[in-house]
């Protein structure tokens with residue numbers, strides 16, 4: 001709804017009221033129509049101010065309403081009504097003016113913003129475009145290049161930057177509503193005719209064709225198949241080339257296509273899923289809203305390889321004092337330099353001073369006695385990690401939380417090395433740790449709710465989306481990666497090439513196909529794990545392609561034996577111009593090697609098509625996702641989907657693997673898995689899991705209902 005009052009004698013003040021972000025729900029839209037009528041018909045009122053309740057102007061259209069038929073007054077004519085008002089209307093922008101919120105402000109005749117307010121048109125992240133005139137008014141107000149940037153990236157600008165762009169008329173550090181009311185008094189006698197943005201001509205640009213060609217190329221490269229960024233460029237082009245009314249018609253057409261697309265549904269699901277994962281729970285019944293996190297003022301990071309460095313930077317940037325520890329002197333010196341320059345670059349980007357005084361260094365564990373939380377980031381080796389946890393347990397003051405950045409080792413084993421296993425949790429960061437938004441917080445069977453709450457909260461403080469998951473090999477992300485990688489290897493054995501598999505996966509929307517990804521992260525990483533698991537040697541009398549009773553592909557091991565570790569050695573699944581090179585080129589040696597391998601093992605290469613690559617890789621991954629839900633390792637499909645989109649470059653416009661399974665149709669996923677499992681009975685990951693079968697038997701309910709079919713995990717406390 002919206003509240004109305006008359007202030008300072010002649011100003012009609014309209015306050016949008018819909019906590020927490022004053023989204024433009026049907027009730028709010030009706031409220032605006034009613035209060036505008038009041039203000040315009042009250043003869044004492046000479047000008048109008050629109051503001052938002054509780055220091056937030058407006059977070060945009062109510063996204064929750066998009067899934068049902070629209071009711072209430074539509075936004076486009078509402079904004080048109082504000083713009084054509086005969087009395088001057090001023091938007092008082094505090095907190096946020098996003099999406100439809102900024103479009104409403106663009107319909108006002110003046111915009112006054114707090115310097116710290118955030119303004120933007122982030123619809124592109126929801127699979128949409130600014131569909132209430134934003135794509136047509138913004139270029140008219142700030143010019144085509146700046147509008148293209150804001151609309152295609154969805155980035156927020158501060159009030160201060162908005163002033164530079166010409167998006168707002170005035171910026172203040174004082175009370176924005178008071179300033180807007182003063183401003184409204186000062187323009188009360190000026191007819192707003194010349195202030196209607198829709199009547200502005202679009203500022204001329206010397207070479208519109210080149211500008212739009214360049215923009216289209218850039219968005220297509222980044223979009224990975226998403227429709228919205230492309231439609232955003234098309235809509236702005238309409239603003240630049242057509243009269244306003246025709247531009248609005250084009251905006252409507254493009255919006256209608258996006259609005260009804262599966263992509264918009266997927267991206268909106270992802271928006272809410274990112275927020276839902278914050279409401280975590282544990283099998284014990286402990287929950288986010290009943291558990292208080294411990295305070296973390298000072299933390300220690302142990303091991304300053306790539307991960308430890310990134311984690312240290314993320315902590316310092318979150319305002320936590322850090323002791324960064326590394327026993328290898330050379331590594332320590334290099335880390336100091338690298339961390340300082342990362343902090344300096346980050347501070348420059350954010351326009352603040354680098355907090356170099358927040359970090360100290362040590363070559364021994366002693367400082368652990370004085371910290372609230374430790375994050376161990378040493379080499380991925382259980383014996384080494386156990387030793388570190390034993391030492392920490394002896395050194396740390398009571399109550400210090402002990403966290404491991406392991407990417408898949410058993411948290412319970414680490415906890416059992418300490419005197420207080422309840423203080424131990426996994427904090428699985430993703431590289432680069434100061435950039436990537438995802439954090440998997442892993443609770444073991446004895447982790448206390450407070451330890452989980454502390455890690456979750458610390459992740460949030462670092463600007464991450466934290467997802468709480470149970471303890472199992474590989475946790476959620478890497479556990480699901482295993483069957484996906486396996487299928488890719490098997491497909492090579494059966495006749496395809498790394499280039500074809502990668503092409504199919506990249507066309508699907510992954511930033512990198514599985515083989516390019518594996519070259520980037522290093523083939524030796526998986527090799528070491530397989531070695532530790534005793535998988536490298538075939539048992540006597542068994543085929544080299546069977547290990548521990550299941551089909552196994554030794555291809556990765558054979559490459560490692562040749563010293564082909566990927567980008568770092570200049571050779572892997574592809575070849576590179578030098579060690580450390582980044583441009584992957586097909587490698588004739590690799591193709592010959594695959595042929596030889598097939599001959600040696602009596603395999604006849606067959607033609608493998610796009611559909612088979614996609615189905616075998618993705619459906620095996622999804623099937624593992626269903627198993628994870630069945631095992632209670634993830635509390636719901638949203639947890640898995642957020643992990644995959646934010647940590648494994650799953651395309652956001654496909655929602656995440658579990659959401660995508662629903663889009664494809666659970667029945668179809670089940671049938672195809674059954675088909676492939678029949679063809680390959682020695683690959684257990686292709687055997688459809690019970691939860692998937694159960695969901696299909698129950699009519700394939702939509703993803704938000706799946707939790708009803710999950711067994712309540714039993715408390716192990």
Ligand SMILES: CCCCCCCCCCCCC[C@H](O)CC(=O)SCCNC(=O)CCNC(=O)[C@H](O)C(C)(C)COP(=O)(O)OP(=O)(O)OC[C@H]1O[C@@H](n2cnc3c(N)ncnc32)[C@H](O)[C@@H]1OP(=O)(O)O
Pocket residue numbers: 020021023059060061062063064075096098099100101103122123126128129130131132134255256257259260272275276
């Ligand atoms: C059949 C054919 C028809 C075709 C024609 C259709 C034409 C339709 C015309 C429609 C006109 C479209 C108009 C417009 O262009 C579209 C939009 O405006 S889309 C919305 C754009 N806005 C955003 O994307 C902002 C989203 N929100 C945020 O980024 C953040 O929430 C925030 C505002 C920056 C605040 O961040 P925080 O303080 O961190 O808080 P949270 O993020 O945790 O949010 C708190 C709480 O609020 C919920 N929420 C936030 N924004 C919205 C919203 N816009 N709608 C609904 N709910 C919102 C959020 O989910 C949290 O709640 P929780 O999920 O935790 O319960």
